Amino acid sequence: MNKRILRDCLPRLAVFAAAVLLWECFLTRSQNFLLPTFSHVATGLFQLIFLEPRFWEALYISNQALVLGYAASVLVGIPLGLVAARLPWMDRLLNPYFAVLLVMPVAPLIPIVIIALGLGLAARVFIVVSFALVFITINTRAGVRSIEPTLVEMAKSFGATETQIWRRIIVPGALPAIFAGLRIGLGRAITGMVMVELILVASGLGRLLLEFSGRMQSDMVFATVLAVIIEALVLLSAMQFVERRIAPWVPDTSLT
Amino acid sequence: MIRVKNLTKEFGGTDNGGGVLALSDISFEVRDNEFVTVIGPSGCGKTTLLRIIAGLIPYQHGEVSIDAHPVVGPGPERAVVFQSFALLPWTDVLGNVTFGLDVRGATKSDSQAKARDLIRLVGLEGFERRLPKELSGGMQQRVGLARALAVNPRILLMDEPFGALDEQTRRLLQEQLLQLWERERKTVVFITHSMEEAVMLGDRVMLMTPRPGQVKEMIAVPLKRPRPPDIEKSPAFVEIKEYLWENLRAMQTEQP
Numbered sequence: 379m380n381k382r383i384l385r386d387c388l389p390r391l392a393v394f395a396a397a398v399l400l401w402e403c404f405l406t407r408s409q410n411f412l413l414p415t416f417s418h419v420a421t422g423l424f425q426l427i428f429l430e431p432r433f434w435e436a437l438y439i440s441n442q443a444l445v446l447g448y449a450a451s452v453l454v455g456i457p458l459g460l461v462a463a464r465l466p467w468m469d470r471l472l473n474p475y476f477a478v479l480l481v482m483p484v485a486p487l488i489p490i491v492i493i494a495l496g497l498g499l500a501a502r503v504f505i506v507v508s509f510a511l512v513f514i515t516i517n518t519r520a521g522v523r524s525i526e527p528t529l530v531e532m533a534k535s536f537g538a539t540e541t542q543i544w545r546r547i548i549v550p551g552a553l554p555a556i557f558a559g560l561r562i563g564l565g566r567a568i569t570g571m572v573m574v575e576l577i578l579v580a581s582g583l584g585r586l587l588l589e590f591s592g593r594m595q596s597d598m599v600f601a602t603v604l605a606v607i608i609e610a611l612v613l614l615s616a617m618q619f620v621e622r623r624i625a626p627w628v629p630d631t632s633l634t
Numbered sequence: 635m636i637r638v639k640n641l642t643k644e645f646g647g648t649d650n651g652g653g654v655l656a657l658s659d660i661s662f663e664v665r666d667n668e669f670v671t672v673i674g675p676s677g678c679g680k681t682t683l684l685r686i687i688a689g690l691i692p693y694q695h696g697e698v699s700i701d702a703h704p705v706v707g708p709g710p711e712r713a714v715v716f717q718s719f720a721l722l723p724w725t726d727v728l729g730n731v732t733f734g735l736d737v738r739g740a741t742k743s744d745s746q747a748k749a750r751d752l753i754r755l756v757g758l759e760g761f762e763r764r765l766p767k768e769l770s771g772g773m774q775q776r777v778g779l780a781r782a783l784a785v786n787p788r789i790l791l792m793d794e795p796f797g798a799l800d801e802q803t804r805r806l807l808q809e810q811l812l813q814l815w816e817r818e819r820k821t822v823v824f825i826t827h828s829m830e831e832a833v834m835l836g837d838r839v840m841l842m843t844p845r846p847g848q849v850k851e852m853i854a855v856p857l858k859r860p861r862p863p864d865i866e867k868s869p870a871f872v873e874i875k876e877y878l879w880e881n882l883r884a885m886q887t888e889q890p
Contacts, residue, residue, distance in 0.1 A: 532720035535688055536734040536785065537708050546737070550724045627724045627765055 414597035422601030432586065433605070440571055440582030442499060447506025448567045455511045455563070456556060459518025464548070469519075476519075479512035484570065488577050502574050502581075509570030510563040517559025521552030553625045560617060568610050636664040636687060636789065636821065641696035643682055656682045658846035660696070666788075667819040671836035673826055673878065675885050679847025680825045681717075684793050687823060688714050700789065710738065713782035717794040719774045721766040727753060728762040730777050734785040745784075752780040755814070772803035779811070783818075792824045796831065808834060809863055816860050829878045833871055834861065841878065843885055850881065 398416045405415045414422070426433045462469045462476075488505060495501035525548060533543050575584020583602060590598040643657040656679040664670045672680045685691045686698055689708040698705040700712070713734065721730050728749055735745035753762060756776040766774055775795055782790060796804040808831060815822065815835075826832050832839045833855055841850045857870055865871055 526718070526720070528716055528718050528720040529722065531685075531690055532714070532716060533733075533737065534690060535708050535712075535714040536737045537710065538737045542737055546733070547722070550722070553724075625724065627767075 412594070412596050414600055418597035419600040419604065422595075422597040423604055426598065426601050426605060433602075436582045436586045437605070437609075440575060440584070443502035443506050443574070443582070444567055444571045446499070447503040447570070448510060448564065450503065451507050451510040451514055451563055451567065452560065454507075455514030455559070456518050459515040459556075459559075460522060460544075460548070460552070462515070463519040463522030463552075464544075476512060476516055479508070480516065484508050485573055485577065488574055492578050497579050502571070502579060505574040506567050506570040509573075510567040513566055514556075514559040514563040517562065518552060518556050521555025521559075522548055524555065525551035550625075557617070557621045557625065561614060564613055564617065565610065568606065572606060635666055635701060636823065637697070637699045637702075638662050638683075638687070639697040641683075641686065641693060641698060643679070643686060643691075643693045655846035657686075657693075658848050660847065660849055662840060662849055662852060664821060664823060666821055669815060669822045669824065669835055669837045670840055671824045671826055671832040671838075672840045672842060673829065673832040673882070674842030674847070674850075675844050675882060676827070677847075678842040678844040680842055681793055683842075683847065684714075684791050684823060684825050688712060688791050690714075710785065711788045713785050713787035713790055715775070715778050715782045715790065715792040715795045717797050719766070719771075719778045719798075721774055721777055723766055726763050726765055727758060727769070727777050730766065731780045731784050734781055738785060748784055749780070752784050753777075755783070756780045756810070770803070771799050772807060775799065775807065776810075779814075783814075787820065789821045789823070792822065794825050794827065797827060804828075804831070811835065812861060829875050829882070830866060832878065833857075833874050834865060839874070839878065841881055853877070 401416045405413055458472070462472050484505065487508075491504055491508075492501050495504055529547050529551065530543055533547050538546065571582075572584055572587075575582045576587060577584075580588060583606060587599055587602050590596075590602065639661050641657055641660040642655070644653040644655050646653040660683065662670075672683065674680050682691070686693050687700075687705065689705050689712070700709070722733065725733075728746065731749035731753055732740075732745040735748060736742075740748070750762065753759060756779055758773060758776055758780070761769065761773065766777065769777070775798075778795070796807050799807065812835065822835075824831075824835055826835075836855050839853045839855060841853060842848065843850045853874060855870075855874060857865060857868065
């Protein structure tokens, strides 16, 4: 543990401190009114977390869409990826749609979704899903595809049934890629959550951000973005913790 | 007894032909408790033949039967050892060796006890909790062998099991396999591309020709059992090996 702190944390802290120092020096000299200094952002974050009840309310509202949308993406995305990888006809059927979803810019469609689903939670959940789902699905599919065919053959040679092959070979074999998909999907879901609130549905963190920028409180805008980043990092670490438990054989590919 | 009669296997064709002929009109028998090695140039379909006997791939014409029962899929009397080891990277040695037993519905305590016996038998005691990636190639194939033996098959189908190993490891495993075979006298079909290996292990050597795969000759190996490690120096061994080489060289030079 001590070794890890020395090797990873100290250099990181050093780089962070250097960046903050540079930021601070540059802005205090340039007299730019709109760009906040780091100390302002830090104070803003403190205010936001401890003195601003609307922040927690906004966080709660935004996270409703995030939690529901992400959960739906996981619950639909993983099985869809598994099925697409294992059944060739399903794959042929779904492939073009995956490709479309993968490259489609979702943001311009937000107004249409709002028209169709209204300004409520349903629309926000739908947008989060459309941001996250396809990444989870294609990663799952790629994970299943990457399993060595001899492993499936080996299982068959012992008389394994299709259920046993799924449970003992395919799911554990695809887990590393599934987790990679879950991480990317989480990042996308958070982007979707904030974007829909910014563009049309003024609620949650998006509404807070709009208010702050409307009042030219750039330090509070930065602080809110920072809060979102912190939340995302906490979620990613939690996911990494789960991954280590479930799939300890996987080489570490996470970012934290 | 394994009985193969007029077996023909075509890949990728339709009912009207047009595919690649992998095996053409193959007939041979392997008696109970007999060790038959199969050798031939690459592309002679020896692995395809083994996979058909294992029940892993279908065949078009001819008969393949075990004790007069036609082969329609994998069966409990057969177990396969793979060239690429086919170990599950996410589970330890014990988990890999118990795989076949678990799939066949053995209780956990039974399969673990049985697996521990076999791990001891192949000389991997103390490595039960290691993951495959922590083992050398030779040790990995010992795990593969233990996994196959754990289900107590009457017939062992070995697909170039030592082909991916270095020379010294291969020699050691050959000696170990001979010792094991002396004890249990299972029926073995052993695919190889090494002439020494074919003669050293087999009661008979089946020589195959390529494109399409056909049986050129069944050669009896009149070497006494148990075979000592220095058997390679005996005149009979050298003679059969030379004979195999003459034939194999002729096949290679015939190629365009």
